Amino acid sequence: MENQILSDEEILQMSLADSSHFAILVDRYEAPFLRKALGIVKKQEEAEDIVQETLIKIYRYGSNFKKQTGIEFKSWAYKILMNTAFTHYHKLKKNWENTEYMDAMFYEEEGPSINNDLAAINDAKATVSAIIAKMPEHLGKLLKLYYLEDKSYKEICKIEKVSITTLKMRLFRAKRLFQKLSTEI
Amino acid sequence: MTINPMLKSKILLRVYIIWFLRRMVPLIAIQIIALVVALKLFANNVFISEVFQNAELVASDNFWNIFKYLVSAFLQTRFIIQIIVLLGLGIGALILRDLGRALMTYISTLKTKKY
Numbered sequence: 569m570e571n572q573i574l575s576d577e578e579i580l581q582m583s584l585a586d587s588s589h590f591a592i593l594v595d596r597y598e599a600p601f602l603r604k605a606l607g608i609v610k611k612q613e614e615a616e617d618i619v620q621e622t623l624i625k626i627y628r629y630g631s632n633f634k635k636q637t638g639i640e641f642k643s644w645a646y647k648i649l650m651n652t653a654f655t656h657y658h659k660l661k662k663n664w665e666n667t668e669y670m671d672a673m674f675y676e677e678e679g680p681s682i683n684n685d686l687a688a689i690n691d692a693k694a695t696v697s698a699i700i701a702k703m704p705e706h707l708g709k710l711l712k713l714y715y716l717e718d719k720s721y722k723e724i725c726k727i728e729k730v731s732i733t734t735l736k737m738r739l740f741r742a743k744r745l746f747q748k749l750s751t752e753i
Numbered sequence: 754m755t756i757n758p759m760l761k762s763k764i765l766l767r768v769y770i771i772w773f774l775r776r777m778v779p780l781i782a783i784q785i786i787a788l789v790v791a792l793k794l795f796a797n798n799v800f801i802s803e804v805f806q807n808a809e810l811v812a813s814d815n816f817w818n819i820f821k822y823l824v825s826a827f828l829q830t831r832f833i834i835q836i837i838v839l840l841g842l843g844i845g846a847l848i849l850r851d852l853g854r855a856l857m858t859y860i861s862t863l864k865t866k867k868y
Contacts, residue, residue: 587765587772588861594761602756616760620767627768 576641580630590627597623601649608653608695608750609660618656622649650747657696658715699749707742714739762863769862777855784848791841798834 574582576593583590601622605615625648633644696716700708713719713727725735795801804826811818827838 583768584772585776586858586861587769588858588864590768591761591765591862594764598761598764599756612755612757616757620760620764623764624767624771628771 576645577633580626580633580641583627584630587627590623593626594623597645601645604646604649605653609657614656614660618649618653621656622652625652646751647747650750654715654743654746661716662718699746702749703742703745707738707745710735710738711742711746765862769859772858772862773855777851781848781851784844784851788841788844788848791837791844795834795837795841798837799830 574592576596579589579592583593598619601619602615605618605622606612609615609618622645626645629648633641697712700711700716702708703711710724710728713724714721719727721732721735725732728735730738807826808819808822811822827835830838
């Protein structure tokens with residue numbers, strides 16, 4: 569009962585001294601995090617990896633979290649979740665692009681599983697594209713070029729005719745807006 | 754949506770490892786270094802094999818005699834040696850306490866709790 573009264577911030581501080589308290593935070597956030605991660609990657613195992621990484625990051629960087637007005641543990645935790653999910657999705661996409669296909673015979677046998685992976689990636693891509701479409705054009709375009717089309721900083725600078733510093737700043741703003749919009753979904 | 758029951762255990766095990774490496778390892782390492790220094794000082798000042806030989810001689814009667822012999826040897830030794838022995842015993846106790854604490858935390862971290 570007592571644990572229900574304790575705030576997330578208090579539990580986090582307690583768990584830094586004694587790791588067993590972290591189980592309370594896992595209980596509170598495991599299911600909502602999984603739901604959110606599933607909304608992005610659409611695959612149970614991938615979503616579980618994201619949730620695991622997120623909760624580990626929360627514990628690892630827990631000492632850096634300082635409660636300030638307007639900054640709640642929940643929003644901080646969700647920000648970590650979204651960043652982790654985004655990085656994970658990016659890795660997944662890269663792995664998929666680097667995959668060499670097997671012989672046609674094996675490929676046909678393995679068809680359904682590969683098609684499922686493809687469907688999951690396409691679904692995630694569609695979700696990301698939907699969020700990007702809600703963003704201002706100049707910011708959405710940058711995210712598309714960098715994350716979906718895998719263009720380098722140099723290439724994007726050339727296309728957009730901006731300096732690297734400006735590009736980095738715009739990308740940072742774009743990512744922040746992306747996170748905000750994705751939490752609203 | 755189904756929640757894998759192993760997920761929580763996996764997370765908590767990794768959290769425990771981080772806690773152990775961050776909190777326990779530096780503490781126990783310092784204690785072990787202090788204990789080694791204390792033992793080295795003790796070995797430099799006391800002819801240990803002689804002490805054990807004497808203890809063996811009195812042990813022929815019973816173990817209570819060994820204890821009495823060790824206490825009297827301790828009381829008759831120089832003050833600095835008494836300090837080193839007490840220091841060694843103290844550090845040893847601290848190491849045992851911290852190892853016990855690490856074990857208890859491991860058990861309670863991985864135990865499924867219902868809140």
